[in-house]
Amino acid sequence: QVQLVESGGGLVQAGGSLRLSCAASGRTFSTYAMGWFRRAPGKEREFVAAISSSGGSRYYEDSVKGRFIISRDNAKNTVYLEMNNLKPEDTAVYYCAADESVGRGWPRRESEYDYWGQGTQVTVSS
Numbered sequence: 044q045v046q047l048v049e050s051g052g053g054l055v056q057a058g059g060s061l062r063l064s065c066a067a068s069g070r071t072f073s074t075y076a077m078g079w080f081r082r083a084p085g086k087e088r089e090f091v092a093a094i095s096s097s098g099g100s101r102y103y104e105d106s107v108k109g110r111f112i113i114s115r116d117n118a119k120n121t122v123y124l125e126m127n128n129l130k131p132e133d134t135a136v137y138y139c140a141a142d143e144s145v146g147r148g149w150p151r152r153e154s155e156y157d158y159w160g161q162g163t164q165v166t167v168s169s
Contacts, residue, residue, distance in 0.1 A: 045069045045141050045158040052137060052163030055129055059167070063124040065139030065160055073097075073117040076142040078150055079124045081135035082162075088138070092124060093150030102150045106132075129167045136162040 051063040065077070078093035092113040093102045101113055112125040122139060140156035148155030 045072070045075070047139050047141060047158055047160035049137065049139050049160045049163040052165045054166045054168065057130055057167055057169050059129050060125070060127045061129065061165060063126065063137055063139075063163060063165070065122045065124075067120045067122070067141065069120070072120040072141075074143070076145050076149060077113075077115060077122040078140045078142065078156060079113060079122075079137060080140060080153065081133075081137045081165075083132070083135040086135075088153060090151040090153075091137070094122065095145075126165070129165075131167045131169045134165060134167050136164050138162045 046068040047065055049065045055061055074096050076095050079091040080088050081091050082088040091104050091107055092111055094113045094115055098115050110128045115122040139160045141158040142149055142155055143157045146155055
């Protein structure tokens with residue numbers, strides 16, 4: 044069992060930056076692929092970014108490419124999402140998720156992931 048706790052959300056002006064963190068419990072964090080998703084008001088939850096267990100592969104949703112960076116520190120059991128040049132449309136609750144065994148749905152399909160955090164709110168004002 045893995046527990047995920049996100050932090051780092053908040054209110055920021057458009058053009059600003061935030062760094063989200065997701066701390067994981069357990070000794071096997073380094074074996075999990077990790078992802079970030081978000082749910083904007085009135086919308087379905089959507090894929091944002093993902094990183095392989097080693098950190099060697101990274102994936103991004105098109106609208107965040109060039110602005111967001113996903114990274115991980117396996118020694119600290121933490122995955123990060125650095126968000127730059129934020130836009131009002133980035134406003135959402137951001138969730139991290141862990142995938143024990145990468146399958147065909149990885150990295151974009153929600154059902155691929157086994158564990159989820161509770162989410163952290165990001166609000167970008169115009």
